[in-house]
Amino acid sequence: MTRIASAETRSIPADGEPSPVPHAGHGAERAADVPVVQLDGVVRHFGGTAALDGISLSVRKGEVVGIIGRSGAGKSTLIRCLNGLERPDRGTIAIEGRDITGLSEAELQPLRRRIGMIFQHFNLLSAKTVAENVMLPLKIEGMPRAERRERAAELLDLVGLSAKADAYPSALSGGQKQRVGIARALAARPALLLSDEATSALDPETTASILALLKDINQRLGLTILLVTHEMEVVRGVADRVAVIDAGKIVEDGPVWSVFSAPKAATTRSLLGAIRPDLPPAIVAELAARGERVLGVDLVGPEAATLLAALSIELKAPVRLVHGGIDYIQGQSVGRFFITLPAGAALPQAIAFLTRHGAHVETTGHVPDHV
Template sequence: MTITASAIARNVLADADRRETSGTDRRAEGTAEAPVVRLDGVFRHFGETAALDGISLSVRKGEVLGIIGRSGAGKSTLIRCLNGLERPDRGSIKIEGRDITGLSEAELQPVRRRIGMIFQHFNLLSAKTVAENVMLPLKIEGMPRAERRKRAADLLDLVGLSAKADAYPSALSGGQKQRVGIARALAARPALLLSDEATSALDPETTASILALLKDINTRLGLTILLITHEMEVVRGVADRVAVIDAGKIVEDGPVWSVFSDPKAATTKSLLGAIRPSLPPAIGTALAASGETVLSVDLVGPEAATLLPALSIELGAPIRLVHGGIDHIQGQSVGRFFITLAPGTSLPQAIAFLTRHGAHVETAGHVADHV
């Protein structure tokens, strides 16, 4: 009998719904309507350095949240606080409504079983087979061997590695090792999946396949995922929402399309620099030498595809697109254009028209030939 991935996913979810949460608090604030993760005023210092400086954040059920920041921004400390490996100096961290900050190691164990972890360097045991690596959390939990084997088989099918069940990690590619890591993270039916730089050791093609897998798992199982990363493409590829952390503070937070189309914080603008269109220096220098005015125009929505032709009609003069284009993020058309206006064209009229249609406009270059 052939079992499809969809059927496996439904069985995994049904099992999760039937299974008790091993002591996790199920009071009203821990229901599906409450955030799966909630941090309120979390501080963590190492000597005089504030690794976390008053972090407040929530992640709702089924959401994929990307947390991005430079090295040393506080990402690793944050994820260690979420799984109880670090204790905050003050503030509260709630997982499914239960405050974990004051729990003992014994009390943390059932909470940790509700949290799956995916690691940058896979953390597989080389002396165990792929199936045995996936079964390890279940063995620790005390699940009977027959049930462990069935669960591992289902999960390996879900991540596309059924044929590798008896192989050892040394025989796997990096992408395959990470798929095993994902299957292992799902073994104990977590409510929350933490991904700590899970794709930074992988090539771009493999990264894309892992992100597609995570998104598919999120869609099929309704699993809440929190991604810690410094890679903007990872956030763009899978996250619903992004929070930017800098020097232990959340400096920006919002839907991915909104933050990517109109970043407010300097840190966000810097991190987005590699994937967000910017005017190439050579083009900027040539335009400055010619005396042409350059406008940068940012716009989100259906009008991104029609605004420049409409502007040309409004001004009665041609518009020259010198760089940029339209991207599609979370189903939104996100336009970023660099344009020049013909000499004698009304710059205030152009800016007023663009602004009236919801665009964010900045000017650069020569403006004397415009009225």
């Protein structure tokens, strides 16, 4: 049986010494209330450019939070500030309640053992075996060899690579290399796992398997995970929350299902364009030429599957679905539909009905002047 300790089993504060898990009571409740990550007003300039411009973000224990944005938005600078490789010009960064912004390099070293990192290009040592790569952080920490080997065996079992312990990275596929990277990142039992574009170099099938592994690790170990990515599919597949960063600012933050169903920021809508249904221009032109009235309808919840049928009953006329459908995100039904109304149907009546049922409605195509 695999024996993997959770993040609570062996808590290591910044001085590097193990400490017991708090006993039940007020002390334990206070410890649980402390965010694993807390950023307040973080600013980082490079020359005259603000890579981070007043970033504030809180991540609770056990959350999986996606940080998403275009290239150059500030994602890489943010992750380097979190592990102490960059120092902010202003603001504070706290890891498990400890402000790291004023720590010396020596003081940062034990704290970094509380932060695991997985990378886009794996960063494995080619001259070391899979097991030796996983054991490396523990060797640096000074753990005895027998304990290192036992821990590596546990982690390779966790990521499904026990049979590859004595193989070298050159013999592994991309997905297997990333699994080794994940095992290595977990070696020192971190409180926080940072994923820096960890699936960008992988094909879609392998990406799905890595995301499933990260979600399993999150659920089994209660590990807090921060995913830095430009791929909305990655966020949808594993994250609980998503924060959208643009020009060094967080422009949107919320549960994944909420942000995906009703994005507020223009940046979010643009990033979602590849996976969120939109009315193709050819259909827009065809409907406009026929003078048809088109409604874009967004709705979250069980009614997403039945609302169009209910609207037909309300209008006493058929409603035609021309594009869109229902997605399922975090257990929520998220509907996005484009519909046309039959000739003579009352547009205000349709919009009022849909709005009463919690839908967000936009009009496109031909809309009469008096509406």
